[in-house]
Amino acid sequence: MTVSRYTQGGFSGFTCAAMMVAVCLVSSPIWAEPVTFNLKEADITAVVSTVADITGKNFVIDPRVKGKVTIISSRPMERDEIYQIFLSVLQVHGFAAIETGNVVKIVPSANAKQIAVPLASDKAPGRLDELVTRVIELKNVPAAQLVPILRPLVPQQGHLVAYPPSNSLVISDHASNIERLYEIIRRIDKPSVDEIDIVNLRNASATEVVRILNSLQQGGQGTGNQVIQSRQPTLVADERTNSILISGEPTARLRLLAVITHLDTPLESGGNTHVIYLHYADAIELREVLTSVSETIREEQEGANANAAAPASPISIQADESTNALIITAPPEQFLALRDVIRKLDIRRAQVQVEAIIAEVSGQTAAAIGVQFQSTDGINSSGVFGGTSFTSPSGLVPSITDASASPAAINGGGLALGFIDGTFDFGGDTILNLGALVNLIRNDTSSNILSTPSLLTLDNEEAEIIVGQNVPFVTGSQQTTGGLANPFQTIERQDIGLILRVTPQINEGDSVKLDIFQETSSVSSAATAVSDIITNTRTISTSVLVEDGSIVVLGGLIQDNLNESVQKVPGLGDLPIIGNLFRFRESTAERLSTMVFIRPLIVRNDEHSRYIASGKYDFIRGKQQEIRERGVALLDDERSPLLPEFEEYLELPPPFEKTNAASSQSSADPAVEIPPPLEFVVEPKDLVLDSSKG
16 A cells, blocks of 8 residues: 655645644554555654554654655555654654653654653664663773763764763663664773783782772872773782782883882881781790791891892891780791791680590408407416417408407406407416407498599690699608707608699591590508508500590509418317317408590580580589588578579570580581580499598
């Protein structure tokens, strides 16, 4: 279908009324077939009306939109092609069509960018001659640098601006022109070649130089020129190699290289003084290590400068104990090496909770049977007339002389248990006094001793715990001889009890090497013939390797002793039956079982340490609660002491969850598996004390 053939005066085949329609509200286009669109010197308002009839769109025309339009086509076109030609006609005459909802606004191009222009993107760039706004993000080149380049390519009524924070360009123009600008930007926005320079410093500190240069660049940004600010190079300091990495334009990099060369000059004094505050390490101990390291550094420097006239710069390291700080005077190159050593040594070390179990079970069974007798002369009381007095090797039974030390005691003095006293008379006179001690004894003794010492120490630090008494021992004496000397005794005091000394070392894989010294000693109360007291000692000194949370046995002893003693009067003691009156027998059996166990727990953070402390704290508080519930005799008005709640004591918000893993995790500090602490419950009824153990 042909809309019209152009003539000198306008359209043929259409009435004037039809040509004056400005807005056509129809739900579907009038023409569904291709149309040959030819116009000559037609009023633009009539053209808009015709396009509205063909495309079915609604138009709103700005009053400033006026003019004559000429369109020549050589073939029939579809509706979309006609609408695209219509947009091109508007662009040529300085107008723009802005589609808003169901209405297309036709306004002058100079005012179009201030209206809600459609936003285009890579996937929907818009029609070629449609006025759109598009945001183009740049990856390598600063956006502000492209604004002067692209501004001449954008028409006067268009809009072009750079947004430095996101390094983007905002363009408002016809879609065809924006596509052309996008192709230009894509070819320019490419990474430059060899844009990074590496500068190795010999005297200055890379971190300090970068700080100075960044301050200098920030001061230059106060001009407000975005182009100048966008050209600022990037500076990065590599502390490990004491180097500076520069990224930016070649001219800017050359300018910075000149400044860096000037700053990287040796100081006139040949060194610099720095104060380093330590966080975990001890300044006094670390000073000794750094002194040895500095000597090595100085020897290497002297070897490198053997042919140079300038001698090696001295290095001074001092420690301030009050602030736990190091004062180092050294050239920058040597100082950087020492600072790297300090950074690796001044770290938080893990702790080790060492728990020991010392268990000892012993028993003694003794039996004795025999008869002892003693006689005295009853006529003149001349003393002991005869008898037997057997000695007990174990001291289980007394000798008859202990029960009666003199004939007077036999005659009526204090008699021991089992002592029989009798007299033999002749004619009313006492001829013989006879005393007898019958022994028939069985003795059972047992002891069950459990000690569970524990202590907390740093990795590679020795720790010691002592629980016992300080007992005096006589080491010498002087008696008075003829009144010429003063009597005196020399006494040495020693610790008797439990001693645990351990040095842990945490190895790779959470294994712990333990250097252990363990001693258990007590004072023996057994009757002996020595001049002073006897101590029982059990000592272990060893080195073991234990996994974190595991338990090992350090050592122990299982001992069985059997002693049998027979004493008799020769001849008489061998007689059947009656020989028992002249014979004494005793048997003693002893069994001793002692074992020492050890268990290390690695404590890496405060959460783990608090968890272990809460278990010990609650154990002691539970014992105090039992005493308070039971009550204290004769002190009704007094209350027994009681520890506060652990959470209340630490002012923590309850409840304090006790888990087997640390709740706080980080990439630098991985989760630590926390094994439960050892718990030992010893009831009083199960604890039998042996007086022989002190």
